[in-house]
Amino acid sequence: MPPRAVLLVAAGLIALQLVLRSWVAASGFFYWDDFILIGEVGRHPLWSAELLFTSHDGHVMPLAFVLTWAVTAVAPLQWGAAAGVLVALQLLASLAVLRLVVVLLGTGARMLVPLVFYLFVPLTVPAFAWWSAAVNALPLQIALAWVSADAVLLVRTGRRRYAVSGAAVLAVALLCFEKAVVVLPVAFVVVALLAYVSGDSVRAAARRGAALWTAAGAVLLAWSAFFLLVIQRPRGLSRPEQPTALLRQALSDGLVPALFGGPWRWERWQPATPWADPPGIAVALCWALLILFAAWTIRTRLRVGMVWACMAAYTVLTVAPVVVLRDGPGTAALLLQSIRYFADFAVIGCLGVALILTAPRNTGTGYRDIQRSAGLAAQALPLRRVAGVAVTAIFLVSSVLSTITFTRSWEPSPARTYVTGVRAALPGVDAPLLPQEVPWNVLNPLAFPQNMTDQVFASLAGPGTFARSTPHLRMFTDDGRLVDAQVWWNRSIVPAPEPGCDYRVAGGEAVRLPLDGPMQIREWTAQLNYLADQDGTIAVSFEGGAETVAEVRAGLHPVHLRMLGGGSALRVRALTPGAQLCFGAGPVGVVAHD
The missing domain is CATH 2.60.120.260 (Galactose-binding domain-like)
Structure with a gap:
């Protein structure tokens, strides 16, 4: 396939992804932590320390607050504007991944394989659909792809602009999500693995990338000082009783089925987010397919065992802290089964597939010796292409099905009804309203005082909308209607x-x-x-x-x-x-x- 045609197909795949993601975004609404973020930006000036230096549930993310502030300033509590920003961020992430696979594999048809995996794997869907998760996850995905590509280009060309670009993108990602600390190690490992699977000197490749390691390392050190100064331990967290069992369940019910387009089925108890609930037979089949695929690639490609080892290590090392910190028997498992914590693995999986494709074929086996004959090779090539297209089509259908079932589970939103009613009632308020808790299925009472109406709706309220006293007592119902109220005689x-x-x-x-x-x-x-x-x-x-x-x-x-x-x-x-x-x-x- 000519390079121009390959790029046109890639553009079409990205467009198809954005259509699907636009539908996912349009079906959702603000959820849970979104109201805390919106309340914070509604109460504090943009460049205030109270906003930018706050620690939210263990996260330090000033640029995520800046983005939330901008969306809220333009369209306060209007989901359409937020959904548009999510789709735009997804476009940037998809273009960054496209650049990455072109850098690694060129513009041949094989670059479509890792690209299709990233664009449609359900791993990224739950984090994309939730604003407060997306403003963390999407910048991380962008940085993983962009900085890794910059590292490879720096090693190849020696141009220092890739070091500057990579360090700048890393800085932006760190200010959106502290998990971006993994970006620099991932970029280094990509350079090392690319040299290793190609049979080149790993030490020489690492040395040629020194400008990026130095610049990005300085950014990482400066950010670490800022992070340690600001961070606060999230409330209500402690060590779980069985972290190993929780990790195993999260991998079996969450990550592994999603790699093959699963989990196909989602469970949800309001007001929780949907979590993966794949059939048991599907879990077993996915594990078998993963093991067989790894074994096949290790047998047919040279030096790819290290690629699989690095992907496994990344999974355990980045998810283990979540398992260790979250408390309550079963709580962490359900959180991880929502698979939003695995969103960045879509880029890691894409990188892994691309690196495996760059590895030379193993021609040392008897099977390969036989296949070297011109006649058999000519016959095998069309069969491989047909098989590749079939597998890709099955993966696409499976992934789209899981995306649709997730969206149908995610769409019911008590918050949508409540916020719509409150937004309609606030302009007619002619006497101050006493702050009250929003419904528990909009924001948990444990979030007090951030679950109070004067904080949640600060971006919509005028100077006298909420007060500590009022001559006319009214309150919002759970569906957002403003009604007369009375004080119970406790x-x-x-x-x-x-x-x-x-x-x-x-x-x-x-x-x-x-x-x-x-x-x-x-x-x-x-x-x-x-x-x-x-x-x-x-x-x-x-x-x-x-x-x-x-x-x-x-x-x-x-x-x-x-x-x-x-x-x-x-x-x-x-x-x-x-x-x-x-x-x-x-x-x-x-x-x-x-």
Whole structure:
């Protein structure tokens, strides 16, 4: 096949991938950690240390926050804009991989084999569909492909611009995802393996790439200092009980079937992400095929055993930290079975296939000696081509099927309904809303306070949309509707003996409002029913707790306040000089709607 035709086919395959990925992206929505990222960029200026130097769940990713900020600034909580960025990032990753396979294999038809593997293997789909995973995973894939190609080109040509380019791309990837520390070792191993399988000097190849190792190493050292300064251990993580068993299950149910276009079947319990649930017979068949393929390539190609060893080592060394850090029996297995942690292995697998194809054929076996005859070789060539096309077609169909089944599992989204309703209701808000938790299936309460509406919707809210007090109590339902609400009488302010006033507050002195029972420390909402002689402000707190300031109006009105604290009484003081108020009985508890 002429080089021009090969490149046209490659372009067509990338276009087909982007069509499929566009459908995947359009079927999804913001999910879980996305709301934490969006809340952070909605509350902090772009170039603030609070945003760029934050440690999110053990990740340090300032450029991922920058990208989230840009999308949120243009179209806050609009999934269409985010999906468009995901497709654009996927295009960059696919073009980087195309460049890599051309550098390794040229523009012959064989370069389509590793390219097809990367473009359609389901390994990358779960990480692509989830914004907060994609802004980590896609820059890593781009860097793995680009820096590896730069390393090979530097060794071949000696042009220093490839060292500069590789170091710059590595720096960008590190600022998106700390796992990009693997990029430089991978690039070095690619150079070494390429020399090894070709029968060249590994030492000479490594020496010719010294400019890149030096420049990228300096970037890595500088980033490491930054990372160690910023990183915080994620909450709720500890060592699992059986890391070896968890890794084995993740490989058998996650990685290995995906290499052959699986897992074909996905399981999901809302609000978790889908995880691979391949049939047992398929798992066994995939392991057998993987072993047979490795054995066949080792027999028919020279010096490719080291390529397989390096791929296996990469898998274990990059996934083991995830297994070790995640806690809870079975939790890590389900996380790894979502296979988003294996997304970068799509590039590693592509590299492995390309390196195997560069290795010279083993002509030392008796079978190969026989096949050297011109007649048999001429007959075998068309058969090999037909077999290659058939295997590629089966892989494509299998991969597309797994992508479709994943997307159908991923598409149901409680967050889509909730966010759409809240976005429609916010413009009509005419009184402050008290912060409330978003539904548990949108963001887990363990994320508090980042699961509060004033943080999640900070990018949509105006200056007075959310406050700690309001004269009109309303709340969002689980489907995003804004409805009138009331305070449950978990506890109540005890009526006082002063006729017609109950508790009189004047001047700056605090007055104690006893409750009919103690309350544990947490966030509560109090409804204060008051009579004021003028407009003003008051400060309210639990005994020993932080004060909440609220506005009051002349006349008889209620005011609702959100307060953090506990105890057996509230304390109220007037902040407006000369103001006099009377407070009666009222509920203190949680907010609910009819």
